Amino acid sequence: TRSILLQVILEEEAGGAPMFTEQVLSSLIRFYGQTMQSYMGPYLEKNIQAMTEVQAQLSEKAEGLSPEMWSHFMTTQSP
Numbered sequence: 001t002r003s004i005l006l007q008v009i010l011e012e013e014a015g016g017a018p019m020f021t022e023q024v025l026s027s028l029i030r031f032y033g034q035t036m037q038s039y040m041g042p043y044l045e046k047n048i049q050a051m052t053e054v055q056a057q058l059s060e061k062a063e064g065l066s067p068e069m070w071s072h073f074m075t076t077q078s079p
Helices: 002-014 022-031 037-062 067-075
Strands: none
Touching (some): 022 037
16 A cells, blocks of 8 residues: 555665655655646656666666676766
8 A cells, every 4th residue: 555655665764775865855745735746746657667667778788797897887877
């Protein structure tokens, strides 16, 4: 359920390196009740799906990379 998923996010955020900054979380909260609220969910969903697809493609291409090659590749990427 949504409540369980939110609880998992809360636990993950509290348990180590958070995925979201306080600024991002504050921005998400501010979207509730505003006109853009109905657009925010689909926007995030599409972007997460795009990121998942890119990650899958990168994973496929990285199968033949040695740890040294992978390290070099990651150091050349923008944050």
